[in-house]
Amino acid sequence: MVPFLRVGPPPDRTRWEGWQQWREIRETFVPAPRLSLREYSGMSPRRRALHDLHRTATHVNMRLQETPMSRRVSDLMRGRLQNNAVKFMPGTRDGLMINGGGFQGKTETACSAAAAFEDLWRAVHHQLLPDQAPLAGTRDVFVPVAYCRLPVKATPKALCKTILDVYGDPHPNTLDDLIRSVRDAVRDHNTTALLIDDVTRLRLHRGDDQDTLDLIRELMDLNVTLVLIGVDIPHSGLLRGAYIDPHTRQWVFPDVKRGKSHNDGASTQTERRFDMVDLDPFDYSTPTGITAFLEHLAGIEEQLRLFHSCEGMLTTGGMPEYLFRRTHGIVGLLRRLVEDGCTEAITSGEERLTPELLARTSIRLGNLADLDPEAGEVPEIPLNVKPPQQPRKKAGRRPRNTVFDDQGDRPAADG
Template sequence: MIQALSHDDPLEGLPSRAKIAELILGGRPPRDTYAGWQHYRTHCGLLVPAPTIQPQQWSMLSESRRYDYDLYRELTNANLPLQDTPMHDKVAKLIRRRLSGNTRKKDAPTRAGVMISGWGNYGKTAAVCSAGAVFEDQWLQLHGCLTPGALPGTRDFHAPVVYVSTPVTATPKSLCLSILGFFRAPIRASATLPELVRQVADSLHAHGVKALILDDISRLRMHRADDQDVLDLVRAFMSLDVTLILIGVNISGVGLLREAKWNRKSRRWEMPPLESTRIHGLEITQTEHRFELIELDRFRYTTPQQIQAFVDHLEGIEQHLRLLSAKEGMLTGGTMPEYLMRRTGGVVGLLGRLLEDGAQEAMESGRELIDESLLDEIVLLRDEPEQPPDEPVIPTAPLTASTKARQPKRPRNTVFDDHGPVSATGS
């Protein structure tokens, strides 16, 4: 929403310097706590962009007023809005369908879950958290912001959605502590794992949790026994009337599911026929049947529909940026879309970072306009995967006895061999 301009004061409605300083300096609680999640849910997307004024109007402002406006412009340009993209819409649709179905089930022993996979900077966490916030708003409105079935006189707050990051060194106990930490629940130092699991189950039920978001699930590695136990515990949570939403990088390649193959034609991960998969003597089963995997893609620039989706995204960013010399088509006209696609590969996070840095450079240099020559001065390190989703990582086959036998032996080191006395003719 762009504020309307006044003929008397072009900056009518601009927050005071104290308010701008509060927006910049004010911290926010971590999202993996109840207070942090509620702050995210209630404040996401509420930042009103700075008013749009002409360069002549800016030059007529007092030095103090000009400083306040430029400060708020920097804040606006650094907080690009989360736009609807075909990729994010696909994630939101799947989560909405899964939560809608699971919250209406009465007799099913388990609730099917969702896995969101994709490479870095693809916007996985932003898409899932946005969908979770929308669900919580609707759920609270449906139940009048009260926990259904809550007992009078209790202090349990209603938390339909819980967001937790998978611990770096994951164990069943550390995962339980992370979930309980979301509620800031008191934990006994001597609590055993069964006691923690029971406390987690009681907390999820008491707070009316319907969706449990586990981010960075790809930190689990199935060659570690502790991580296998964590995955078993995650599956056990599915019987607690909670929908699990797991977020990770390259989920299909880290062993959480059976080895999947990427079908270029259908652009979907396809599971091979079920086979007994054993790692260190432990069998991994049922995970692929309880979760639906969706691969979050980047922007493409091949078909007219894909090109139009990318241009629409650039137009949304262009309307949000506040640069004095900005003109219509600054990001969407000429060869700029092709340039931005070439620089970022269509990755949403990299595109946002490039344009945010470009807006800052445009203000500092006084050019007040983003063009290709300005963006050429910005170094953008693209963390491209060795093999993008079109070419999934295929693990090499383990060495067998026959292949080991065919390997050539290393030659023996003869540096210290004694070859006898040197002959007189050879000296």
């Protein structure tokens, strides 16, 4: 078996089994070995083709690098999940909203933080509660983290079915039964964190979307930490009716008082509180921001497997500023540009990234069928960005005309 080739479709994190598969393999990819051009040339044509494929796989599976922005999100999220997980008292748990633009790494940052928490939580349970481990051959009912995406056209029923699909549970027919099944599933599977992605797909001028938002807020009553991920949450309308507590600086949502998803116990519930954390792009206007961007580029450079690459290929000269102008500092666009640039460098034989090569490399975002442009999930791609001009070589000085120079006394002619 070739170690860098995937067998079958990629893991579906919106299903319990797929999430576990992704969690276990997320840091196991082995990059291509570093070979010299001489070693590569000595290979057979078949081995060279296989190595080129391994290099391509390395470039499109670069590890997720931590940035100052993602570190802030991860630290807050891991702390919130751990704090809420060890609370004994019933009641609502403070939630978390992760806000940012499209392709800025919100989903990967949140999923990585949730997976790290689950690694810890499973280890603790295995050590302290070994008798509660599932029996061999039976289904594991312990699902600490559930991840789902809000449907493009959201309704309370559609959201309930999406959550039940995570566990592989059946869908009852009525809304009341669906909500009851969701509550039972979250409790029975001991779910501690529920991540709902693409939450800003809600259009609150529609009654169904308002009812769906009410249902989302009610899910906080399940002793579960609710993590909402979306694009431009402050301007999406999701915070309508909410206010910032001057003491805690948290967003406070009043109790649900309307909507088809309203339940009888809503009037006795406490207010729902969320912290909002922003995942911003890189900033190139301050020394600190420039340093962070250069460190990120150095981390990318270290992972590349191009034969003519060199230290400083992405971090010196006009390259950093050019890469920033091509991507506006958005991590996802930068990653896609480098991936496609490496493919062009291997195909053309240039084997290094230059502004000129990247200038003829378009940023293609791939399949956007599962993204909603109206919700801001597809970022604007900068166009017609010219590469930096190479400094002109100084013309050599013209030699001085020495025709009229005094050459000194000439020897007398022979007599």
